[in-house]
Amino acid sequence: MHTHKTEQLLIATVGFFWCFLMWFSTAAFSPSIASTYHLTIKDLGLLASSAIWMAPVGRVVAGWASDRFGAPRTFAAILAGCGLVSIASAYTTDYHLLFAERVIVAIAGVSFVVGIQHVAQWFDSQEIGTAEGLYAGTGNVGAGVGALFLPRIFGTDYHSAFLWLGVIALFVALWYLWRGSAAKTTERSALARRSSDLRGTVFVWTRYIAIALMFAYAMSFGLEIAMNAWLPGYFTRGFHDELLGLGFSSVAGLQIAAGTFAAVESFNASLFRPFSGFISDLFQRKGWTPLPFIAKELPYAPRLHWLGIALILITLAMAGLTVAGLYGSLHWSVAVLVAFGVFLSFGTGGTFALVPLLFPERPGIAAGFIGGVSTAGGIIYPLVFGDSQNIHMGYLYVAIYMFVPFVAFYFWAARYERHPEEHGLFGAVGQQA
Amino acid sequence: MNPVSLPAPQEPWYKYGVTILVLEMAIAIAVSAYSLYMTFNGLGGFPGKH
Numbered sequence: 001m002h003t004h005k006t007e008q009l010l011i012a013t014v015g016f017f018w019c020f021l022m023w024f025s026t027a028a029f030s031p032s033i034a035s036t037y038h039l040t041i042k043d044l045g046l047l048a049s050s051a052i053w054m055a056p057v058g059r060v061v062a063g064w065a066s067d068r069f070g071a072p073r074t075f076a077a078i079l080a081g082c083g084l085v086s087i088a089s090a091y092t093t094d095y096h097l098l099f100a101e102r103v104i105v106a107i108a109g110v111s112f113v114v115g116i117q118h119v120a121q122w123f124d125s126q127e128i129g130t131a132e133g134l135y136a137g138t139g140n141v142g143a144g145v146g147a148l149f150l151p152r153i154f155g156t157d158y159h160s161a162f163l164w165l166g167v168i169a170l171f172v173a174l175w176y177l178w179r180g181s182a183a184k185t186t187e188r189s190a191l192a193r194r195s196s197d198l199r200g201t202v203f204v205w206t207r208y209i210a211i212a213l214m215f216a217y218a219m220s221f222g223l224e225i226a227m228n229a230w231l232p233g234y235f236t237r238g239f240h241d242e243l244l245g246l247g248f249s250s251v252a253g254l255q256i257a258a259g260t261f262a263a264v265e266s267f268n269a270s271l272f273r274p275f276s277g278f279i280s281d282l283f284q285r286k287g288w289t290p291l292p293f294i295a296k297e298l299p300y301a302p303r304l305h306w307l308g309i310a311l312i313l314i315t316l317a318m319a320g321l322t323v324a325g326l327y328g329s330l331h332w333s334v335a336v337l338v339a340f341g342v343f344l345s346f347g348t349g350g351t352f353a354l355v356p357l358l359f360p361e362r363p364g365i366a367a368g369f370i371g372g373v374s375t376a377g378g379i380i381y382p383l384v385f386g387d388s389q390n391i392h393m394g395y396l397y398v399a400i401y402m403f404v405p406f407v408a409f410y411f412w413a414a415r416y417e418r419h420p421e422e423h424g425l426f427g428a429v430g431q432q433a
Numbered sequence: 434m435n436p437v438s439l440p441a442p443q444e445p446w447y448k449y450g451v452t453i454l455v456l457e458m459a460i461a462i463a464v465s466a467y468s469l470y471m472t473f474n475g476l477g478g479f480p481g482k483h
Binding site for chain 2: 004005006126127130131133134137138141246247248256257260261263264267268270271272274275277278331334338
């Protein structure tokens with residue numbers, strides 16, 4: 001089959017965009033679902049949190065499957081499976097069955113690592129940052145587009161929305177199977193298939209640099225999804241008087257104002273992600289290695305430095321959110337939040353500009369581990385934020401007690417000047433697998 | 434200069450990719466500016482009306 005890597009990038013991006021749309025389509029219609037089934041606040045919280053239940057384990061499995069069976073087949077299976085269940089959920093009238101079906105549809109979110117593997121199998125090292133950034137950043141926008149447009153197109157008729165989302169997913173799955181190609185060369189896909197055994201999985205999971213990148217992604221994407229859930233409530237409670245002062249007096253008005261600040265952070269975190277990949281490429285081209293301790297001679301050393309800078313900026317922005325909150329300044333808090341969203345994108349884009357280069361033989365397994373386990377941050381951080389006596393202090397606690405150790409571990413794991421992937425808990429076993 | 438970081442020639446697709454990412458950044462900035470202006474003036478905001 002004659003194809004070009006940009007066609008493969010386009011297929012992966014459209015597939016991921018549609019999966020993200022399906023992933024968050026339940027949330028977009030949660031008020032309508034709550035109204036239909038008379039759900040309590042607790043039920044709504046459970047429905048909202050169910051969207052990420054499958055991500056940690058599902059991404060690990062999907063990453064392995066993409067190495068084993070190739071990205072096109074794996075991605076098409078996810079699209080078709082989630083699409084069919086989405087269609088079934090359009091005709092469901094029992095809430096418990098609907099809940100179970102939407103948890104299954106949320107598996108669509110695991111497709112992220114499949115596309116990462118697909119793009120990594122087609123693009124070369126000097127352009128991987130921009131390619132992965134375009135894929136992931138553009139695909140991530142599916143969540144925002146769903147929140148914005150689905151309720152406007154379908155109103156409260158979530159049945160029709162779930163039906164159309166599922167039907168179109170089946171067409172995208174067919175397109176992926178028809179035009180998708182697993183790798184630039186058959187040797188590359190064969191190597192990934194050979195390396196996708198249990199030994200290879202244990203190898204990746206025990207590498208210090210893989211664990212450091214997993215923490216880096218937990219600091220960026222894990223924090224991004226945590227903030228999506230946390231920020232509306234934070235602004236409503238933490239800046240209640242300031243929002244009243246702006247004229248948002250009703251509950252609906254407060255929700256809109258608080259939701260706007262949260263959406264701005266999410267929008268920037270998604271749409272600046274390709275830029276971060278581009279900057280990673282730029283660091284690589286220019287050979288910039290400004291940070292101490294981190295390796296300077298590795299073929300991808302500049303990309304390690306760019307990610308290090310991103311992690312420091314995220315940590316500082318967390319402290320900045322606390323300071324702005326303690327001063328009671330809504331304007332400063334939002335200004336820091338805008339920068340914070342951009343810094344998150346630096347972390348997400350910087351991480352996956354590195355993953356395929358560090359583990360070229362096992363891009364799917366590595367992406368599954370780093371992109372999967374890190375999503376647990378989406379569950380952990382809000383618990384810390386919510387447990388703080390002062391609502392503004394949670395950011396600083398997470399920065400000091402979690403992020404500073406994560407950054408220190410990253411600097412430590414990225415210090416090796418030769419083959420950092422050989423250093424891990426069990427030596428270099430599996431490297432030749 | 435680090436010998437491993439010598440610039441590699443860019444392929445034609447790259448400039449289109451950079452154009453798209455600049456466009457995406459512009460959208461992010463425009464949506465942020467509009468939404469924050471609306472909100473701070475009590476006019477509503479993203480993703481709905483006041």
